[in-house]
Amino acid sequence: MTAHTGSGEPSRTLALLWGEPATGPEARRRKGPARSVTPERIVDAALALADAEGLAAVTMRAVAERVGVSAMSVYTYVPGKPELLDLMVDARYARMPRRPWVGETxxxxxxxxxxxxxxxxxxxxxxxxxxxxxxxxxxxxxxxxxxxxxxxxxxxxxxxxxxxxxxxxxxxxxxxxxxxxxxxxxxxxxxxxxDAEWWAANQPLLARAFDPRTYPRAVRIGAAAGAAQGxxxxxxxxxxxxxxxxxxxxxxxxxxxxx
Structure with missing residues (x-):
């Protein structure tokens, strides 16, 4: 089942989205090489994976490999994939161009x-x-x-x-x-x-199977629409x-x- 936004733990997700400092055990575990890691770097790595290979490629292990740390280190910054998805979507929304609506209806x-x-x-x-x-x-x-x-x-x-x-x-x-x-x-x-090649390849069969007397509207309208849009x-x-x-x-x- 595909995950969706809003399925992570709310308080952790909101803290990450708004850049609030981490507290508790997760913050204390951040030490050694992982200090160079930030949630932004993790999100950028996940976005690159999703854009290049699709959402299925975005795993915590794959993201960790892109960032150059262990998967456990990534978990100290982002609790799990549900929270990561929220961060990814929010980052994409933040980077959208926003043109001014000057003089427009x-x-x-x-x-x-x-x-x-x-x-x-x-x-x-x-x-x-x-x-x-x-x-x-x-x-x-x-x-x-x-x-x-x-x-x-x-x-x-x-x-x-x-x-x-x-x-x-x-x-x-x-x-x-x-x-x-x-x-x-x-x-x-x-x-x-x-699509055009698929319909052309199946045209002889369709011509035999689709009786205009049985399906008058489907045959007439379907043919007109198909011809108009390919x-x-x-x-x-x-x-x-x-x-x-x-x-x-x-x-x-x-x-x-x-x-």
Whole structure:
């Protein structure tokens, strides 16, 4: 079962996220060569592993090897993988670019929020596996991201509860889309065949199996969609259509059509 953010021991995680000094037995065990180690170095090593090899490659032993210390030394700085995942996600959020919303409508601002999150999840697809919207790591990276993205909804007339819900609605679309795009890319990579090649290879069988009299809508609409986008599902087409409809839904709530 894949771990997710918010599954670590809360007090330890928060102390690490906000850089509070360690106390108790763990702090007393930090001695010798491990003194050159910092939580930041451990997080950077874990991020490099996740980006290069996927989340499964991130083990405490593998991180320790990258840092150049024993696994036990790493445990004196980060209690375990659940806490490490929170630190990793928060670090990625902290490093996101945050452009000013000068002279933009709310629709343009929210498009910017969506694009920034898509760029992040595309560059670091492992985030779609662990970044739980319901239990984010409550560190400085998350708070800076949340504050900036909430400001994109300034002057929309929404109350505080609806502002939070509108942002969650938008981010939920982005995360679902990026997870689907990541899954589609992984399938194509594993099969060493693009979607267009797969459909072309199966076309003769499909033509015999799919009777337009039995499946009139599926055959007609599926053929039209496939011809338009080159496969059964196009990430770019799904993104453009889904983002526009998400913003249209928010426009109905805000009431001005587009800011």
């Amino acid at each position: 709310w629709r343009e601002r929210l498009t910017g929020v969506a694009l920034a999150n898509r760029d992040l999840l595309t560059a670091h697809p492992w985030l779609t596996e662990v970044a739980a919207l319901s239990r984010p790591p409550l560190g400085p990276g998350v708070m800076a991201k949340y504050e900036h993205e909430l400001s994109a909804l300034d002057d929309t007339g929404l109350d505080d509860v609806d502002t939070d819900a509108a942002l969650a609605f938008l981010l939920g679309f982005v995360q679902a889309h990026c997870r689907a795009a990541h899954d589609a890319e992984r399938v194509a990579t594993d099969a060493a065949m693009s 496969s059964a599902w196009s990430p770019d087409r799904a993104w453009e259509f889904g983002l526009a409809r998400t913003l249209d839904g928010l426009a109905a709530l805000i009431g001005d059509g587009g800011g």
